[in-house]
Amino acid sequence: MISKPTTQTLRHVRLALWAGAAALLLLAGGALTVRTYMAPPAPRATSVGEADIRSEFALMEHTGRAVTEADFAGRWQLVFFGFTHCPDICPTTLAYMASVLDLLGPQADRVAQLFITVDPVRDTVPVMAEYVSAFHPRLVGLTGTEAQVAEAAQAFRTWYERVEEKTAPDGYMMAHAGHIYLMDPDGRFEAVFQERDQPPEAVAEEILMQIAKEEQQE
Amino acid sequence: MKLLTASLLTFAWPLAAQAEIIVTDPWARASVLASRPSAAYLTLTSDAPDRLLEVTSPVAGHVMLHGVATDSAGVTRMVHIEELDVSPGTPVTLAPGDSHLMLMDLSRKLEEGESFPMTLVFEGTGDVTVDVPVLGPGAMGPTEERP
Numbered sequence: 127m128i129s130k131p132t133t134q135t136l137r138h139v140r141l142a143l144w145a146g147a148a149a150l151l152l153l154a155g156g157a158l159t160v161r162t163y164m165a166p167p168a169p170r171a172t173s174v175g176e177a178d179i180r181s182e183f184a185l186m187e188h189t190g191r192a193v194t195e196a197d198f199a200g201r202w203q204l205v206f207f208g209f210t211h212c213p214d215i216c217p218t219t220l221a222y223m224a225s226v227l228d229l230l231g232p233q234a235d236r237v238a239q240l241f242i243t244v245d246p247v248r249d250t251v252p253v254m255a256e257y258v259s260a261f262h263p264r265l266v267g268l269t270g271t272e273a274q275v276a277e278a279a280q281a282f283r284t285w286y287e288r289v290e291e292k293t294a295p296d297g298y299m300m301a302h303a304g305h306i307y308l309m310d311p312d313g314r315f316e317a318v319f320q321e322r323d324q325p326p327e328a329v330a331e332e333i334l335m336q337i338a339k340e341e342q343q344e
Numbered sequence: 345m346k347l348l349t350a351s352l353l354t355f356a357w358p359l360a361a362q363a364e365i366i367v368t369d370p371w372a373r374a375s376v377l378a379s380r381p382s383a384a385y386l387t388l389t390s391d392a393p394d395r396l397l398e399v400t401s402p403v404a405g406h407v408m409l410h411g412v413a414t415d416s417a418g419v420t421r422m423v424h425i426e427e428l429d430v431s432p433g434t435p436v437t438l439a440p441g442d443s444h445l446m447l448m449d450l451s452r453k454l455e456e457g458e459s460f461p462m463t464l465v466f467e468g469t470g471d472v473t474v475d476v477p478v479l480g481p482g483a484m485g486p487t488e489e490r491p
Contacts, residue, residue, distance in 0.1 A: 210376070213383040213447070214422075215412070217373055218440040221482030253377065260376040260481045293406045293448050295379055301421045304414075304441075322441045 181205065181313035183278035185242065188254040188267035195313050198238045202316075202333060203309040207284050209245035209300045210257045215321075217261075219304060222321045224262035229330035233337055234264065242268045244286035245300045246275045282307060308333065311340070364392045365430070365469045370462065370476045371486045375453040382454050383444040384462065384476055385485070387437045388430050395467040396428040401476075403460045405449025412442055422446075430466075440484055454478045 181195045181203055204223055208216035220241060227234050241258055243249035246269045249257075254267030269275070279286060286302035306329070308317040316336060319329050370386035384407075388396070399407040409425040425443070430436050438444050445462075447454075454460070459477040466472060479486065 211380050213373075213381040214410070214444045215441060217376070217383075217481055218484070221484060224482060257376050293408070295381070295448070299422070 179283050179307070179315035180281045181307075181309045182281035183242070183268070183270075183274070185268040185270040185274055185278060186251055188251060188258050188269075190251050193268070198240070199313065200311050201235075202237045202311055202336065203240055203307070203313070204237055204333075205240045205242065205282065205307040205309060206305070207242045207244050207279060207282070207286060207302055209243050209302070210249050210253055211245065211295055211299070212302075215302075215304050219306065219321045220258075220261040220265065222326050223306060224265065225326035226329045226333070227262055227264060229326055230333060233334060236337055237333060238266060239264060240266050240268055242275065242278055244275060244279065244302050246270055246272055248296065308336070310336070365390050365394060365464075365466055365472050367464065367472060367474045368435075369486045370474045371479050371483070372447065372454055372460070372476050373483060374456040374478050374481045375450065376481045378453050379450070382447045382450060383440075384447055385438045385440060385444055386474070386476075387435050388428075388464075389435045390430040390469075391432050392468060393432060394430045394469055396430060396464055397467055398465040399445055399462060400465070401447065401460060401462040403451050403454065404447040405451075407462070408446045408448065409438075410444055410446050456480045 181198070184192070184194045187193045204226065206216075206219055206223060208219065210216070223239055223241075227237065227239055230237060239262065241254075243254060249267075249269050251269060254269050258265040258267035268278075270278070284303045284305065284307075286300055289299045289301045290297060291299045304320055306319045306321070307315065308319070308329075310316045317332060319332075366389045368387040368389065370384065372384040373382050375382050396409070399409065401407055409428055411423045411425050413421055413423045415421075428436065456478055459475050461473055462476045463471050463473045477486070
């Protein structure tokens with residue numbers, strides 16, 4: 127039984143995202159000193175504009191090609207930030223995104239799926255190439271310098287943080303937000319999803335609906 | 345032998361009044377790349393209150409139980425869980441995108457199609473060893489493997 131996301135739930139998702147974006151701005155203001163796994167209570171959201179979230183980046187594709195958002199212009203984008211040492215959320219979400227891509231059928235050409243690492247020191251171009259190929263031949267892996275990744279994350283208003291963890295490989299893990307962003311063909315924010323909130327069919331349906339709407343307007 | 349006994353107990357549970365913990369549908373994700381942690385998932389059912397204290401496996405240097413907490417800002421973090429209570433009548437499910445057993449310091453890549461033993465140490469029941477099949481890197485659960 128597949129349920130379509132209702133307007134109500136999408137609104138909740140959006141509200142949660144805006145709250146998140148506002149909280150990030152506050153956190154970035156200097157309060158981001160938390161070094162534990164436990165999340166602190168989020169500061170209350172004030173207000174934040176939709177134009178804040180943009181697909182803007184200069185990164186290196188897993189093929190070794192330097193790319194910016196312009197290389198994906200004219201296509202919808204499904205964007206997820208994660209890292210290859212991530213045991214659960216990242217493989218789960220990437221497998222989910224691969225299902226969404228398969229469900230789009232012939233329209234999959236119109237959607238670019240981008241996996242941006244938040245751990246560029248370890249996730250080099252060859253590492254990303256091997257990793258993304260395990261999930262979907264069309265999944266694009268993006269890495270770069272730490273500054274480039276930080277700028278990309280800033281444009282998407284997403285959050286990540288290095289967490290020291292003695293037993294982890296190299297002594298650390300990355301904590302990060304688990305959102306999948308749907309960006310329109312102009313690189314503007316359209317919607318946000320989390321893997322656990324709905325089956326992949328619902329996300330595919332939402333994207334197909336957006337594509338149909340776009341075609342009507344043309 | 346221990347493994348065999350545990351499997352027998354698991355399968356024979358409805359008939360065996362002694363057994364208290366059932367481990368259902370254990371599975372782990374195949375490693376995409378070497379020296380990366382993997383995750384294992386399962387469901388625990390108990391007919392008496394019990395507590396999972398520790399998990400070990402010969403393939404992993406450490407096994408940590410992680411929960412996932414999302415704060416009101418939508419930030420998801422892994423939360424290390426030291427001990428897990430299991431209550432009668434309330435199965436505890438570890439599933440992708442939620443709670444998981446993080447397999448760290450893997451001695452080798454986990455390959456799809458193989459399986460490995462994992463021992464769960466309970467306060468009351470003691471050791472329960474299960475055989476954990478390894479599914480593909482993009483697997484979401486063992487259901488697709490069932491007839």
